[in-house]
Each structure stands twice: as structure tokens, then as C-alpha cells.
Amino acid sequence: MRKDEVPQDGGRVLSGGRKAVYAQDEQGRLVPTKSSGWEPEEVANLYAVHEFEALAETARQAALAGQRSPLEFHMYRARMDLALLAQTSGLWRWRIRRHFRPDVFAGLSERVLSRYAEVLGCSTAALRLPETP
Amino acid sequence: MKPEFEHRQASHCESGVTAILASESGVGISEPMAFGLSAALSFAYIPLIKLNGLPLIAYRMPPRAILRGVAKALDWRLKIERFRSPQAGQARLDALLAQGKLVGLQTSVFWLPYFPPDLRFHFNAHNLVVLGQENGRYRISDPVFEELVECEAADLQRARFARGLLAPKGLLYYADAPAREPDWNRALAAAMRRTCRIMLNTPLPFIGARGIHRLARSVERLDPQNEQATKSFLAHLVRMQEEIGTGGAGFRYIYAAFLQESAERLGRPVFNELAEALIEIGDHWREFALVAARMLRGREPMMPRRLAGLLDGQAEQEKQFFARLQRAI
Numbered sequence: 001m002r003k004d005e006v007p008q009d010g011g012r013v014l015s016g017g018r019k020a021v022y023a024q025d026e027q028g029r030l031v032p033t034k035s036s037g038w039e040p041e042e043v044a045n046l047y048a049v050h051e052f053e054a055l056a057e058t059a060r061q062a063a064l065a066g067q068r069s070p071l072e073f074h075m076y077r078a079r080m081d082l083a084l085l086a087q088t089s090g091l092w093r094w095r096i097r098r099h100f101r102p103d104v105f106a107g108l109s110e111r112v113l114s115r116y117a118e119v120l121g122c123s124t125a126a127l128r129l130p131e132t133p
Numbered sequence: 134m135k136p137e138f139e140h141r142q143a144s145h146c147e148s149g150v151t152a153i154l155a156s157e158s159g160v161g162i163s164e165p166m167a168f169g170l171s172a173a174l175s176f177a178y179i180p181l182i183k184l185n186g187l188p189l190i191a192y193r194m195p196p197r198a199i200l201r202g203v204a205k206a207l208d209w210r211l212k213i214e215r216f217r218s219p220q221a222g223q224a225r226l227d228a229l230l231a232q233g234k235l236v237g238l239q240t241s242v243f244w245l246p247y248f249p250p251d252l253r254f255h256f257n258a259h260n261l262v263v264l265g266q267e268n269g270r271y272r273i274s275d276p277v278f279e280e281l282v283e284c285e286a287a288d289l290q291r292a293r294f295a296r297g298l299l300a301p302k303g304l305l306y307y308a309d310a311p312a313r314e315p316d317w318n319r320a321l322a323a324a325m326r327r328t329c330r331i332m333l334n335t336p337l338p339f340i341g342a343r344g345i346h347r348l349a350r351s352v353e354r355l356d357p358q359n360e361q362a363t364k365s366f367l368a369h370l371v372r373m374q375e376e377i378g379t380g381g382a383g384f385r386y387i388y389a390a391f392l393q394e395s396a397e398r399l400g401r402p403v404f405n406e407l408a409e410a411l412i413e414i415g416d417h418w419r420e421f422a423l424v425a426a427r428m429l430r431g432r433e434p435m436m437p438r439r440l441a442g443l444l445d446g447q448a449e450q451e452k453q454f455f456a457r458l459q460r461a462i
């Protein structure tokens with residue numbers, strides 16, 4: 001890739017910043033060159049972002065409808081899946097799945113809630129609401 | 134904080150940080166040299182290890198391989214420390230900074246507030262250098278960013294002690310002694326030989342060129358009717374290839390830059406020719422990403438077998454390339 005071929009596609013994933021890639025100058029030497037973005041990267045990253053957003057929205061609607069607890073929404077909001085939430089919180093998957101039930105979640109102690117809150121980056125109070133804290 | 138510190142943007146975090154610390158320790162090396170000297174280039178497709186539910190695809194050796202590889206080559210004592218508590222981790226960091234040391238950290242990407250929101254996923258092997266601290270705010274040279282950044286203590290703590298795969302446990306590292314100029318002939322030859330062995334001779338079928346073929350087989354089996362699963366996998370593949378942390382094509386270019394530097398250091402033009410060949414391979418990886426992205430966008434029909442064919446081609450090209458490199462050393 002030559003310096004003048006380095007993509008400057010812009011986009012949103014770099015938040016307006018630029019990354020460095022190695023590209024050839026006129027003498028053929030690879031030098032660090034700034035890129036404002038590249039479409040395949042944009043497409044792939046936003047696909048992953050939207051996947052979580054969609055999961056979070058479905059979970060949020062389910063929580064508002066009283067079918068799920070807000071915990072599932074917060075998990076996806078924090079871009080985690082069940083495996084990762086289990087790993088980071090130290091709670092077993094089957095227990096977390098139980099806590100997705102509104103009736104079970106409502107009875108959880110502050111202690112258990114704070115284990116979730118810590119790894120999900122919010123307060124225990126925020127966990128009880130299916131909203132972005 | 135060192136007033137004369139010059140922040141330079143790098144293509145990859147760990148090689149960028151290693152170059153900074155080594156240069157500070159007396160041996161001025163570039164990011165490509167750090168990458169090549171530590172024999173960091175590789176390929177691994179390990180379906181058993183999952184990142185966000187999707188299989189691990191890595192284009193380099195495991196985290197800290199660059200730091201350790203360069204430390205070994207430069208006979209350079211790099212101290213690595215981990216901590217049981219965030220408080221202990223912060224105290225140690227502050228103490229080292231007070232001594233005027235440059236301190237490298239391994240952190241999560243998700244919890245760094247200066248990271249672009251669309252890139253904040255749970256990846257725990259990011260590297261950065263802390264320059265100093267003032268009133269609970271840290272001044273950071275994060276190599277993949279254009280300028281210096283700042284981070285509040287609480288956020289840095291969270292990033293340093295994030296749990297999950299590759300949990301950093303507050304990992305920090307700093308130079309304990311000056312680095313030494315190596316016998317470049319020997320060091321570069323040994324590093325190149327290691328990389329060739331990894332790419333060609335590893336008996337494990339999911340490493341090296343064989344690993345690329347393995348990935349091709351998995352891609353081939355993707356069901357275009359199951360749009361969500363297939364697209365998820367492809368998006369993951371492109372991200373693993375092009376993302377700051379694991380960039381496949383990017384690493385090929387970095388290694389080609391390393392070969393160019395080696396050609397100069399050793400006075401052997403053959404490494405320049407090899408660099409040209411590797412640049413082309415990197416270009417083809419990028420073309421693969423372009424095609425995959427077009428399929429993701431729906432601009433082209435979803436054809437996993439076509440992508441598998443491209444990957445098989447990559448595997449063959451890399452096999453031939455590293456065989457040539459092996460003969461040239």
C-alpha cells in the first residue's frame with residue numbers, strides 16, 4: 001500500500017481521530033501514515049456495535065414489559081454476553097439466568113447486586129432500571 | 134513527568150510501547166524493529182478460545198511476547214509486576230512515577246474513557262505508557278493515539294483491574310536496567326528463524342499457514358441462509374484482522390518495515406525484496422477484508438466459499454513467502 005493509497009474514508013469508529021498504518025513513500029520505504037478511517041473496518045465494527053445495541057433494546061423492551069429483569073439489558077449495554085458476565089462477576093451462568101427473571105431479581109440482596117454493579121460499571125440503583133445510567 | 138518526552142503514534146500498542154521503553158533505556162528502536170526482533174508475527178485460529186462468543190483469530194504471538202522478546206534480545210531487564218488489589222496497584226504506579234520512571238501498563242480497552250465509543254469492547258491486553266500523575270489525573274502516551282491523553286485515577290484503576298479473559302490484574306512493567314545493543318546479525322537471524330518456524334513448522338494445525346487453511350475450512354462451512362450467525366462471524370473476522378489490537382494485514386506491513394530496516398542494518402538487499410513480497414501479501418489481506426465487508430453490507434451476495442478460497446490463497450502465499458525468508462536468512 002502506498003501513502004497515497006492509505007484510505008481516508010472518515011466514518012465514526014475513530015471518533016474523528018486517525019490511526020497509523022505503514023505505507024510506502026516515494027522511495028518505497030514503509031513509513032507510519034495517518035488514516036482517518038477505512039470502510040471495511042467501519043462496517044465490521046458498527047456491525048458488532050449494532051448487534052449489542054439490538055440485543056440491549058430487545059432486553060430493554062422485555063424489561064419494560066415485565067418479562068425480564070433489567071439485568072439482561074445492562075449486560076448487553078455493557079457489551080457483555082452471559083459467558084463474560086459469569087466470568088467477570090464470578091457468578092455461575094445458571095444463577096445469572098435465574099436473575100433474568102423479574103421476580104427473582106426483585107428479591108436479590110444488595111451484596112449480589114453490587115457484584116453485578118461493579119463489573120457493569122454502574123450503581124446498584126441504576127441496575128434496577130432498564131435505562132442507560 | 135519528563136518534559137522532553139516525544140509522543141509518537143504507532144500502528145500497534147505493544148510494539149509501540151516496547152519501542153518507547155527500549156529507546157528510553159538506551160537502544161533506540163522503531164516499532165517495526167520491536168515487532169520483528171521479538172518474532173511476534175504469527176497466525177493462530179483457536180476455535181476453543183472465545184472472544185465475545187466468537188473464536189480467537191490472532192495474527193501475532195500472545196500478549197507480552199513483544200516486551201519479553203525485545204528484553205531478551207537486548208539483554209534488558211524489564212520488571213513485570215501484578216497486584217492483588219487496585220489500591221496496591223495504584224500505590225506502586227505512583228511510587229514508580231515519582232522516581233521518574235516511564236511505566237507501561239496492560240489494561241482493558243472497554244474502561245478507558247478516551248477510547249472511541251465504537252471501539253470499546255472487552256479486550257484486556259491493551260498497552261500504554263504512563264508519563265506522570267497530577268491531582269489524580271494521569272498523563273498517558275497511548276501509542277495508537279495521535280496525541281497524549283489523560284485519564285482519571287478511578288477509570289485507570291478499573292481498566293487495570295478488569296476481569297475476564299487475559300485479565301491484567303494491574304500488570305505494570307518498567308525498565309530496571311539499561312538495554313544493550315545486540316549483535317544485530319545474530320539477533321535478527323534468530324528472530325527471523327523463529328518467525329519462519331512458527332509460520333511453517335509448528336506441528337499444531339491451527340498455527341501458522343496451516344491455521345489459515347483451517348480458518349478457510351470454517352468459513353467454508355458458514356451457512357449463508359443463517360444470515361445472523363454468518364455475518365456475525367465475518368464481522369468478527371474483519372475486526373480481528375484490522376482492529377488496533379490484532380491487525381492482521383497491519384502486522385504484515387509492520388513486519389515488512391522490519392525487513393526493510395534489517396536489509397539496511399545487515400547490508401543485505403534480499404530483505405528489501407522480501408519486504409516487497411510481504412507488502413503484497415498484506416495488500417491481499419486487505420482485499421479479503423474489502424470483499425468480506427461488501428458481503429456484510431449486502432453489496433455482494435454472501436458467498437462463504439469464495440471467502441474460503443481467498444483465505445486458502447493467503448495461506449499458500451504466506452507459506453511460499455516464509456519459505457523464501459527461511460532460505461534467505
